[in-house]
Amino acid sequence: MSELPLWAAVPVAMLVVAGGLLTLLGCIGLVRFQSFYARIHAPTLGTSFGMIFVSLASIIYFSVTGMRFASHELLLIVFVTITTPATLMLLARAALHRDRAEGRSDVPLPRSMRQNEDT
Amino acid sequence: MNRVFPHPVLSLGLLVIWLILQQSLSPGNIVLGAIIAIGAGAATGALALTRPKLKKPWLVPVLFVVVTIDIIRSNVAVAWLILTQGSGPGTARFLEIPLELRDPNGLVFLSMIITSTPGTVWVEHDQQANTLLLHILDVIDEQEWIDTIKGRYERLILEILA
Amino acid sequence: MSVALLEWSVLVAQLLLGIAMICTMWRMIVGPRAQDRVLALDAFYVTAMLMLVTLGMRTNITLYFEIALIIALLGFAGTVALGKFLLRGEVIE
Known part of the structure; x- marks a missing residue:
């Protein structure tokens, strides 16, 4: 790594460690939470600010040293922010679909079926 | 306008992403990026997505x-x-x-x-x-x-x- | 001085991300259900991508960032394909 002035090195160091810590916390949640629907919340820590902190650290580092234009990190932030909700929604729907197909009682039924039960 | 640019914002975004990835503003890259952006925009036009109309964009x-x-x-x-x-x-x-x-x-x-x-x-x-x-x-x-x-x-x- | 600070902080971040990758792998192996494994795979992709960004910072090699971008795109495509399969493929394990 190259020499940075201290005013830039301290934020870079803090951001990169904070990003790693947030991502680790998300993955610990992924391991320790008991139900799938609780677990699906955990990785969003890594994909929101875990990813943004690490990318920001990299942007500051390469901008201050002037080695390269930090274009890839900007694109990473945009891609991951757009794609994560899509995958998580799809997984949540798939899990609900499978649980309903197995007739589990701990997930809500489709609205149309619930109204039939009431009458 | 609607035939060539069904989604102007999408096409512009693609051009910007292309230029950022190439990390250059040379005329050749702008032309190539514009061709890709217009082509992809026209291709999504076939999907007939409804374009959001922003009344209060601010x-x-x-x-x-x-x-x-x-x-x-x-x-x-x-x-x-x-x-x-x-x-x-x-x-x-x-x-x-x-x-x-x-x-x-x-x-x-x-x-x-x-x-x-x-x-x-x-x-x-x-x-x-x-x-x-x-x-x-x-x-x-x-x-x-x-x-x-x-x-x-x-x-x-x-x-x-x- | 600042080089030592940066090298240590990036090393710490890489250790944290490495433990995070082990956590996602554990969830991928243990399951218990297919959706857990797919969710863990998605988290694994993101963590690996961040690991590559820190590697790029450590070595100053631009190639790592290109790989990170490719992993981000492939991870998305792979997870969506698997999610679609869970939604429409074999319903009961």
């Missing part, structure tokens, strides 16, 4: 700031839950919310906002009843969550698209 930055602040707050909240209640909070549950928003583009916006916020996931939308099924990690007061979703996000999106 409210989009407001929504962006509100969502960013909420994502920061819920990052802290979920990190705290993972640290303190390791085996999963007993307050995680499904929640059904009636919506007023019916515009498909607005619903896409809302789903992106809700799912990218840690602690809330959009599970299902019932088109007939126009209700939304969410899973929320930490429900202490149901009404508080309904007010957050409807008052903070849905109202702003309704105003932007109105």
Whole structure:
């Protein structure tokens, strides 16, 4: 790594460690939470600010040293922010679909079926 | 105009991404990027997506700031839950919310906002009843969550698209 | 001085991300259900991508960032394909 002035090195160091810590916390949640629907919340820590902190650290580092234009990190932030909700929604729907197909009682039924039960 | 540029914003975004990836503003790259951007824009025109009509576009930055602040707050909240209640909070549950928003583009916006916020996931939308099924990690007061979703996000999106 | 600070902080971040990758792999192996494994795979992709960004910072090699971008795109495509399969493929395990 190259020499940075201290005013830039301290934020870079803090951001990169904070990003790693947030991502680790998300993955610990992924391991320790008991139900799938609780677990699906955990990785969003890594994909929101875990990813943004690490990318920001990299942007500051390469901008201050002037080695390269930090274009890839900007694109990473945009891609991951757009794609994560899509995958998580799809997984949540798939899990609900499978649980309903197995007739589990701990997930809500489709609205149309619930109204039939009431009458 | 509509034939060649069915989605001008999408085409412009593709051109910008192309130039950022190539890391150059040379005429050759601009021409190549423009060809790709126009071609891809025309290709998505065949999909006949409805383009969102923003009535109050100046409210989009407001929504962006509100969502960013909420994502920061819920990052802290979920990190705290993972640290303190390791085996999963007993307050995680499904929640059904009636919506007023019916515009498909607005619903896409809302789903992106809700799912990218840690602690809330959009599970299902019932088109007939126009209700939304969410899973929320930490429900202490149901009404508080309904007010957050409807008052903070849905109202702003309704105003932007109105 | 600042080089030592940066090298240590990036090393710490890489250790944290490495433990995070082990956590996601554990969830991928243990399951218990297919959706858990797919969710863990998605988290694994993101963590690996962040690991590559820190590697790029450590070595000053631009190639790592290109790989990170490719992993981000492939991870998305792979997870969506698997999610679609869970939604429409074999319903009961």
